Amino acid sequence: MQQSPVSQSTALIPEAVNAAQESDVVVACVGDLAGLFQSGTVGEGSDTDSLNLPGVQQQLLEALVATGKPVIVVMTGGRPYNLQGLEDKVAALMMAWAPGQEGGWAIADVLTGRVEPQGRLVVSVPKSAGAMPYYYNHKLKSGGTPFAFHFGSRYPFGFGLGWTQFNWGAARLAQNSVPVDGEVVLSIDVTNRGERSGSDVVQVYVRDKVATQVRPLQELKAFQRVALAPGETATLTFTLPVEMFNFTRRDGKRIVEPGEFELQVGASSADIRDVVTVNVTGETRVLPAEWRMLSTCQVQHA
Structure with missing residues (x-):
């Protein structure tokens, strides 16, 4: 070599x-x-x-x-x-x-x-080479046990620092139950509690709690940066098509199954500030070729 x-x-x-x-x-x-x-x-x-x-x-x-x-x-x-x-x-x-x-x-x-430094990690920085390969959206190990501490990340996916600190309110769902071809609407308030203007990135991860195939513990489905002056509050409202909760079945078809989905709202994949659960109802749906793969977010400043 x-x-x-x-x-x-x-x-x-x-x-x-x-x-x-x-x-x-x-x-x-x-x-x-x-x-x-x-x-x-x-x-x-x-x-x-x-x-x-x-x-x-x-x-x-x-x-x-x-x-x-x-x-x-x-x-x-x-x-x-x-x-x-x-x-x-x-x-x-x-x-x-x-x-x-x-x-x-x-x-x-x-x-x-x-x-202001505004970047957020697009990879996980592992604690040791023995943890490789390591992904934020990993599955549970055999027997359902979580990854050992030393196999985790030193800096998790989505991590980043800025100039100030923020308070996050409770995550709110517009509806606790939505049809398999519907949309999930989630809102959260963010307040700049520091003395300097700054920005934060609100990230929404989804976990399929029970599925016919083993699914990751979390998958990033939405994120939004919000810039706030000291003491200012903004309400972020995310709209996620249920189609984004899909996975590929063994026959190669992309599907959405009914059931409970956990929405984790956080500042990184490890720093989860709140968790809410939505129930998706109906029959298993095979998605069309042009399925909706993007979320939207509206930011309303107080």
Whole structure:
């Protein structure tokens, strides 16, 4: 296998430590080197069997954290990495993915406070390589037992931080029972309880409680960002076609079965703020080719 060009030398780490000791804040940029077929650390043909940072980047971060200076880690690349416990010791961690030619400006705007960080994870960041593959929408293990703690995510799907804090009200259903070809309407109030303007992302996950096939514990079906001034409240009303509660039967047909469906409303796949249950009535429905696959949301500011 071709050797990755990432350096394994630690010779420059003392120089970085000296610069950190003379600074008020450290911004450490780490991550991947893009390349094809092992010419880099990420890209086509550049798989890995580890969640550790390539090269000596972990040693660099450990040395910088040891200076006692606030360390902000900016990570670029195509996959999440495990900082081996430094996640709890650094001042901040930004996942910038592959930000492009204007990425430097965007990162600087976030770090200096010119704009609010608003991103939400589109993957789960696992706690260890032993958990791979790990998905937020996993099924229960054999016997119905949940995943072990160390097989979970350090940062769950949908996770992200911003400038302020929000209070969420109770989730409300327009109807507790809907037909198999109907719609579920769900509302929730969100209030900015902080001292700064900011935004939050309300996420709606669905769980099919009893089905003829084993179904995931949750699946994201709707989400909506809402921006609020300090003390401001908004009501978000989601409309989800029951067709979105479908799965593919063994004969290849996409169907919706009647029964109870759990709607989990949260700030991430793990941070569920409220749960309501709707009963879908009628007979099992085979969906047409052009079924409704999108939800809608109306935001009403108080």
